[in-house]
Amino acid sequence: MGKLVGNHGQVSRSASTTKYDAHHTVLEKTYGALADLRRELADSKAAVAERTEILGIFAACADSQRAWLLLEDYLEKLSLARKDFAGQDWWPRLLQAQGKQRLEGLAFLFLRCNRPLPTELAPYANFERLSEIEEMEKEQQFVQLLESWLLPPTPLHLDAPRASLRVLCQPQSLEASPLHGLRIEFGILRQRTGEKVRTLAEILELPGRSTHEQELFSIGDWEFIRWLAAHYADQKEISDPLVLTGIELLQWLAGWGQSSRFETGDRRGLIHFHGQLAELAPTLAKNNGEL
Numbered sequence: 001m002g003k004l005v006g007n008h009g010q011v012s013r014s015a016s017t018t019k020y021d022a023h024h025t026v027l028e029k030t031y032g033a034l035a036d037l038r039r040e041l042a043d044s045k046a047a048v049a050e051r052t053e054i055l056g057i058f059a060a061c062a063d064s065q066r067a068w069l070l071l072e073d074y075l076e077k078l079s080l081a082r083k084d085f086a087g088q089d090w091w092p093r094l095l096q097a098q099g100k101q102r103l104e105g106l107a108f109l110f111l112r113c114n115r116p117l118p119t120e121l122a123p124y125a126n127f128e129r130l131s132e133i134e135e136m137e138k139e140q141q142f143v144q145l146l147e148s149w150l151l152p153p154t155p156l157h158l159d160a161p162r163a164s165l166r167v168l169c170q171p172q173s174l175e176a177s178p179l180h181g182l183r184i185e186f187g188i189l190r191q192r193t194g195e196k197v198r199t200l201a202e203i204l205e206l207p208g209r210s211t212h213e214q215e216l217f218s219i220g221d222w223e224f225i226r227w228l229a230a231h232y233a234d235q236k237e238i239s240d241p242l243v244l245t246g247i248e249l250l251q252w253l254a255g256w257g258q259s260s261r262f263e264t265g266d267r268r269g270l271i272h273f274h275g276q277l278a279e280l281a282p283t284l285a286k287n288n289g290e291l
Helices: 013-042 045-060 064-077 090-096 100-112 119-124 127-150 200-204 211-216 219-231 246-256
Strands: 163-173 180-190 194-198 242-244 262-264
Touching: 045 064, 045 100, 045 119, 064 090, 090 100, 100 119, 100 127, 163 219, 180 200, 180 246, 200 219, 219 246, 242 246
Parallel strands: 163 262
Antiparallel strands: 163 180, 180 194, 180 242
């Protein structure tokens, strides 16, 4: 069977990796429990000593770039490469450790990727730790499946939303007060009927209807409708039109003021709240010698 040869007459990386995996697979299937012993005997002492020296320098290296090159050199001795190990999160963890812990992390990487351990890394393998982590991962997967079953994710819209909600805001002066409130109106735009202004009571009825109503709105619009239903669920009397003042106004602005949810009443712009508050404190001043 011919080898895969590159442009410069060298065996390609994929062929070397396949040869590495095939060699150890044949040893395990042929010798069974004696595969590790047979692998150690088949590997030359000079090659093991060379790789051991590289591992010693790699374990004590504090420079990240040099450690990267040392690891590449070590894997090249095994006809492997870093891309043969899935994921990218293992490299920062190796850098955080040094000495024996770094070599234990490298041996753990071989075990996680189901690759046979080289002779020089075998003393650093921790099979008990591997079993514990695999058991923890199984438990986490079970918990995630249970959570997705108890709280299924919001269904995605396969089609474009056929209805949209607009929150129209207009400052309104308050009686016997120098302050202003924020008058809120809700506009629902449907493809067939166009946009119509709805009261808060009519908006609160939407979550109680069939699920078909939810499918008409986008995820963001329906999230805001559900928030309204939860926020005003215990209120028996709702003013029409809705004028926000005090704490109620602050709750609306803190929850939705940073998004593009609020529009001006003339539909020409958006209203944003950046969390800036002003405090009016009384002061005493003299006027014609009197306070």
